[in-house]
């Protein structure tokens with residue numbers, strides 16, 4: 001009767017990973033040989049506890065394959081946390097600015113505009129800076145606000161167009 005390495009009995013239909021300790025009554029890991037709270041010996045040895053855990057795990061691999069015998073509960077199903085923020089914002093009526101490179105152009109335009117503010121002795125130089133900066137700046141603003149934004153929100157940009165949901 002050499003059955004020392006076999007678990008004496010394990011109820012594999014019970015899905016619980018935790019058990020109430022017979023001595024202290026607190027919840028502890030079901031397949032760890034000692035109670036985590038009071039040290040009471042639940043299994044004759046760690047090997048037996050591990051064998052019992054494997055028997056329990058292999059009884060329902062679909063739900064128990066990822067389980068650890070040191071945990072008190074089965075791992076949760078991973079949640080699908082992918083959120084489409086653009087669609088969500090549209091639903092809530094929040095205006096998102098389009099993802100765009102135009103803000104960089106706007107920033108580039110501000111450099112000549114800032115230079116135009118310096119009181120150089122030559123007035124034509126300042127006007128040239130102002131015109132160049134103004135054109136780049138306006139190009140960026142028009143591209144971002146009037147072109148890309150209208151493309152993203154057709155209903156808001158042009159009232160004649162209707163959006164059908």
Ligand SMILES: [Zn+2]
Nearest residue numbers: 021024035038
């Ligand atoms: Zn205990």
